[in-house]
Ligand SMILES: [Fe+2]
């Protein structure tokens with residue numbers, strides 16, 4: 371019998387001691403090859419624990435930070451219906467952060483520490499949220515393209531080998547389906563609207579094309595992490611495969627809505643059906659990751675401000691004592 | 698803007714008493730309105746950002762149905778756990794009731810012991826599918842008994 375309270379909660383081991391158990395490693399890789407899910411109390415290589423923690427933590431950070439650009443547009447939503455939908459979406463995103471921080475915690479790292487690392491900038495989040503949302507058109511593009519890319523990514527990751535992460539993603543992708551629909555709805559309204567609206571949509575589209583191409587990370591040739599993560603079922607498909615899946619789904623819709631795609635050399639390989647893209651500026655990608663993007667400072671500053679301003683609530687919850695049961 | 702409004706509050710005063718920001722009535726949600734959390738006393742020390750215990754959340758979609766596991770969250774106590782569970786796991790689909798269970802109250806069998814669920818014998822006798830062809834058997838039986846009776850086997 372296992373008590374849930376005995377599951378690992380301490381700080382992460384930084385020595386790869388567990389990897390040195392070759393027999394356990396063979397059994398572990400055998401389980402993954404058979405498509406079995408790994409659960410928190412199971413033996414796992416220290417590197418699996420470390421890589422997964424990093425990945426889920428960054429994913430959780432992205433959900434929390436992703437709430438900011440859209441959250442700031444709530445007061446300016448153009449109609450009551452749009453406002454309700456946007457509030458619901460932003461609330462979902464914060465909820466996704468909760469699911470994911472809890473999933474990451476099962477690997478041994480406390481949530482307080484993860485929040486601290488987000489606030490002090492040592493743990494990263496998705497680059498796309500370091501770009502500005504200048505107009506309502508950007509909200510359309512975030513909801514359609516970024517959530518669309520997220521759905522592709524998360525649906526793939528939901529087939530991964532770690533139980534708590536896969537289950538969290540199952541719940542998340544269900545909610546993301548609504549995000550994508552509302553983003554598409556806003557986009558369709560703008561793209562089929564007045565000249566002013568169409569221009570607004572196209573300008574936002576131009577701003578978001580390249581960040582969207584960067585969303586899935588560097589091409590497979592350059593990506594350092596992919597090998598072992600693939601073998602251990604942490605990352606079932608590579609960056610390029612995921613990007614391709616997104617393009618196959620979305621480029622036809624972009625064309626249908628009459629968007630002018632900024633990548634003038636974008637073309638379809640007649641043999642494979644793959645979309646061949648011009649690579650985005652990967653140096654910019656690195657710069658933004660390392661803190662030098664257009665909105666990094668503002669986003670983190672806002673996240674810290676919100677954290678400080680909500681401390682009264684955490685204090686209240688800490689101080690509160692349950693009332694004695696009614697006699 | 699608000700910072701920590703409790704920082705210089707008199708601890709003998711009921712918590713949140715003359716602090717309009719969070720003592721104002723919240724009307725956006727019936728559950729919040731019934732909640733007494735923000736109006737209670739504050740006897741002991743303040744711990745900022747304590748890591749509260751984990752709670753497992755079970756949702757009942759319809760009266761009379763099973764509660765099913767929905768997820769997990771942190772909360773300082775059961776009442777807050779229910780409120781947070783409502784926000785996180787019951788804001789869309791139907792829900793009539795929530796259970797929250799402290800994680801460390803859950804005991805689980807070990808996966809290494811999964812062989813204990815394996816059947817040592819054929820368990821079809823526990824299954825409706827283990828009982829088949831009954832109409833045919835009944836008919837064949839009836840005919841046989843009828844034939845025997847006609848042959849004068851039994852009085
Ligand atoms: Fe999300």
Ligand SMILES: [Fe+2]
Pocket residue numbers: 463517520546549
């Ligand atoms: Fe989303």
